[in-house]
Amino acid sequence: MTGYVNGNVEKPNKYFDRKDKRDFLYHFGFGVDTIDIPAIFGDTKYVCTGGSPGRFKLYAEWFAKETNIKCSENLSRSDRFVIYKTGPVCWINHGMGTPSLSIMLVESFKLMHHAGVKNPTFIRLGTSGGVGVPPGTVVVSTGAVNSELSETYVQVIAGKRIERPTQLDSTLREALCAVGKEKNIPVETGKTLCADDFYEGQMRLDGYFCDYEEESKFDFLRKLNTLGVRNIEMESTCFASFTCRAGFASAIVCVTLLNRMDGDQVQIPKEQYIEYEERPFRLVTAYIRQQTGI
Numbered sequence: 001m002t003g004y005v006n007g008n009v010e011k012p013n014k015y016f017d018r019k020d021k022r023d024f025l026y027h028f029g030f031g032v033d034t035i036d037i038p039a040i041f042g043d044t045k046y047v048c049t050g051g052s053p054g055r056f057k058l059y060a061e062w063f064a065k066e067t068n069i070k071c072s073e074n075l076s077r078s079d080r081f082v083i084y085k086t087g088p089v090c091w092i093n094h095g096m097g098t099p100s101l102s103i104m105l106v107e108s109f110k111l112m113h114h115a116g117v118k119n120p121t122f123i124r125l126g127t128s129g130g131v132g133v134p135p136g137t138v139v140v141s142t143g144a145v146n147s148e149l150s151e152t153y154v155q156v157i158a159g160k161r162i163e164r165p166t167q168l169d170s171t172l173r174e175a176l177c178a179v180g181k182e183k184n185i186p187v188e189t190g191k192t193l194c195a196d197d198f199y200e201g202q203m204r205l206d207g208y209f210c211d212y213e214e215e216s217k218f219d220f221l222r223k224l225n226t227l228g229v230r231n232i233e234m235e236s237t238c239f240a241s242f243t244c245r246a247g248f249a250s251a252i253v254c255v256t257l258l259n260r261m262d263g264d265q266v267q268i269p270k271e272q273y274i275e276y277e278e279r280p281f282r283l284v285t286a287y288i289r290q291q292t293g294i
């Protein structure tokens, strides 16, 4: 796969089709027996994802309006995630943090498998805290760093620590950055820190608990900046690792809501917030339209 250092794509689980032909995607609320997955999802080329269900409904509706393609109803049959489809693009929210994201990704990968989709591209469109970049910057991630500042995603399986690489597709990243430039969207590239929580894990001073000093927060942010980290969110290592393992091209495109060097509270006027939220959408939509001609 282009741009990947790790060329070893992992085959899907050997027990998956052999033993369980009647696979049910529990958190999507449907399975191979309950809906015609190939008919509904078989033409998917892009899976766009991000945390909030409301934002992803909005993105799907905006995309439908812009391309004159019909937006599906919410295809999810559970209240855990929403799934909208606009032609070749699926819009699925993933909740907050890697545990929720990992469930959504596994079920999305199985969904694509059952639908017969060969090489879907996965793009995370999200929000983040900037590290030395002005609010409103769209960071297209060059890599994902975990809370111990290593470029791996750690899973604990059967009591053992397993570390997996977190590479992202460089060709896709470069193409997204080029579109951003063309559209006059403020784009930066850099590493993304995947924190385990929003408050202490991101060294905020505005949580309920705080047993470190202000100076340590700034030392940490400066250290991140020196390591090439430009933003902080809570999903990038898992997203990069899972998509890389499956051999799917993927990218992370997150707008920064604030510069963490200047503060911790996210308090943005509504209009400004919507404009920021729109930036990753505008960039990714322009890219998808360029690639598909829709």
Ligand SMILES: O=P(O)(O)O[C@@H]1C[C@H](O)[C@@H](CO)O1
Residues within 6 Å of the ligand: 050, 051, 052, 095, 096, 097, 125, 126, 127, 128, 198, 233, 234, 235
């Ligand atoms: O994609 P979103 O904007 O939901 O992701 C970031 C990271 C956390 O999940 C959440 C914290 O506010 O926002």
Ligand SMILES: O=c1cc[nH]c(=O)[nH]1
Residues within 6 Å of the ligand: 127, 128, 129, 130, 198, 202, 232, 233, 234, 257, 266
């Ligand atoms: O500061 C921020 C903003 C959004 N999401 C995060 O995880 N951190």
